Amino acid sequence: MTKSNVHGLSRRRFVAGAAAGIGLAGFSRPVRAQAAPRVVVIGGGFGGATAAKYVRMFDPAIQVTMIDPARSHITCPFSNYVLAGFRTMDSITHSFINLRANGVTQVLGTATVIDPVAKTVRLAVGDPIPYDRLIVSPGIDLRFDAVPGYDEAASEKIPHAWKAGAQTVLLRQQLESMRDGGVVLMSVPGNPYRCPPGPYERAAMIAHYLKAAKPRSKILILDSKEMFSKQPLFQDGWKALYGDMIEWVPASKDGIVKRVDAGAMTLHTDFAQHKGDVINFIAPQWAGAIARSAGLTNQTGFCPVDPVTFESTVHRGIHVIGDSSIAGALPKSGFAANSEGKVCAMAVVNLLKGKPAEAPTYVNTCYSLVGPDYGISVAGVYKPGPQGIVEVPNSGGTSPREAPLDARKAEAVFAEGWYRSITADIYG
Ligand SMILES: Cc1cc2nc3c(=O)[nH]c(=O)nc-3n(C[C@H](O)[C@H](O)[C@H](O)COP(=O)(O)OP(=O)(O)OC[C@H]3O[C@@H](n4cnc5c(N)ncnc54)[C@H](O)[C@@H]3O)c2cc1C
Known part of the structure; x- marks a missing residue:
């Protein structure tokens, strides 16, 4: 191993990882590093960062390299509360x-090519990064080919805000600029999509803001489905907190x-045309580009897995x-991705040692806020x-439909605790 080509990384990108303050530990003893199995992780979100951290925790002898274009991750969970203003x-x-x-090295950049034969990952620049096992967790991409008129350029005017970041800020700014008495249109795709209850929580959070700031406004949800997650709980909560402000069209x-x-x-x-002052178009989705270009997807646009x-x-x-991934009954949620990340990390560690993977159990809880003090949830074991x-x-199961306001308030507190603990688990 030469100094300029540590672990197959060009000096430039390795330094980029070091400058990010990430993972010099794995390179301090070249002899051990050379012999160590190499796990590469694409994506530093809920799935990828969990897997990267837990592979190292389960076996510190493994070299773990995580590729992500950013130095931090902006979570979709709780991004609806940015729209609400709290x-x-x-x-x-x-x-x-x-x-x-935990000794994870970050390579700052976007993975562009996976070579499953040579077992390498390429970025736009630099040497290919070799792996013994690769974990891919790039999240979703919006399908800009699915609905005529909605492409990337249109999303600059009509945000999806389904990846947290600039799109979240744009939607919040549009809500702030809207006149009182304006109409917020939301379009929700058919299944499967990221975060099944997310659009309905978003409607509530926008209503929370409008009720205080622009109370004559309306929210119209145009849905490609007949029913949705926690529907009776959401509809009860909408009515109780916002009267008729939210209308849902199946x-x-x-x-x-x-x-x-x-x-x-x-x-x-x-049969109709709906004009909006602000439009949030949550387009249909498929697996992140790198999963698609690597041929990991099937006809659904997502990736079949063991x-x-x-x-x-x-x-x-x-x-x-x-x-x-196509994870059966597990929803596309951050909690599920975290659970999958841990199970996958353990499986990868075992497989690298030639041992069989252990039978796993997965968990998921999705909290949603209907108001800052009004929480509801759905939970399951898989x-x-x-x-x-x-x-x-x-x-x-879900929260009981008949419940005192104290119970809803307690669930809002639990939601806050959930967010604190899962982000500490992944990034803390
Ligand atoms: C509004 C909203 C609210 C939500 N609320 C909740 C909630 O309350 N609870 C919950 O459990 N879930 C919630 N979710 C769902 C949750 O955000 C996702 O299920 C979760 O983030 C999925 O994790 P992931 O690792 O698959 O993708 P992500 O967390 O999106 O991470 C993907 C990462 O991969 C990186 N990446 C992509 N392509 C490449 C590449 N080629 N090379 C390198 N890096 C790449 C990206 O930069 C990103 O950092 C919500 C989603 C939305 C939209």
Whole structure:
């Protein structure tokens, strides 16, 4: 190993990782580093950062390299509260710096090519990065080919805000600039998509802001589905807190948007045209670009995986976790991605030692706020079965429909605790 080509990384990108304050520890003893198995992780979000951290925790002898274009991750969870105005972007931004304590090296950049034969990952510049096992967790991409009129350029005027960051800020600014009495249109895609209850929590959070700042305004949700996660709980909460401010239109009542006219700020359905002062278009989704270009997806646009190890059924030696994967009954949630990241990390450590993977259990809880003091939740435990991952009967459920306000308030506190503990688990 030469100094300029440590672990297959060019000096420039390695220094970029070091400058980010990440992971010099793995390189301090070249002899051991040379012999150590190499795990590369694409993506530093809920799935990827969890897997990177836990591989190192389960076996500190393994070299772990995490590739992500940013030095920190802005979480989608709690980004709806930025729209409501009671959370800041800073409070949902988590630096990768503490992953260093576990010896994870970050390569700053975007993975562009996976070579499953040579077992390398390429970025736009620099040498290929070799791996013994690769974990891919790039999240979702919005499908800019799915609905005529909605492409990347249109998203600058009509944000999806389904990846937290600049899009979240844009949507918040648009809400702040809107006149009182304006109409906020939301379009929600069919399944599967990231965070099944997310759009309905978002509607509530926008209503929370409008009720205080622009009380004559309306929110119209055009939905491509007939029903949605925690529906009775959301609809009870909307009514209790916001009266008639939120209207929901299911697919069968002409809720499916067929065309977007960004210039005229109009959504076209089969039988109507809806003009919005602000439009939040949550487009259909598929696996992140690197998973698609590597051929890891099937006709659904997502990646089929082994339900025990999350190893791709297309390319052995590559694991796909988080929203990009097809995880059976597990929802596309941050909690599920975190759970998958830990299970996958353990499986990878075992497989590198020639041991079989252990039978896993997965967990998920999704809290949603209807108001800052009004929380609801759905929880479940999941196991691999012959047909993929299934929910364990009677393992979870939703908040009771009839519950005193104290119970809703307690769930809002639990939601806050959940966010603190999961982000500390991943990035702390
Ligand atoms: C509004 C909203 C609210 C939500 N609320 C909740 C909630 O309350 N609870 C919950 O459990 N879940 C929630 N979710 C869902 C949660 O955000 C996702 O399920 C979770 O982030 C999925 O994790 P992931 O690792 O698959 O993707 P992400 O967390 O999105 O991470 C993907 C990472 O990969 C990186 N990346 C992508 N491509 C490349 C590449 N080629 N090279 C290198 N890096 C790359 C990206 O930069 C990113 O950092 C919410 C989602 C939304 C949109």
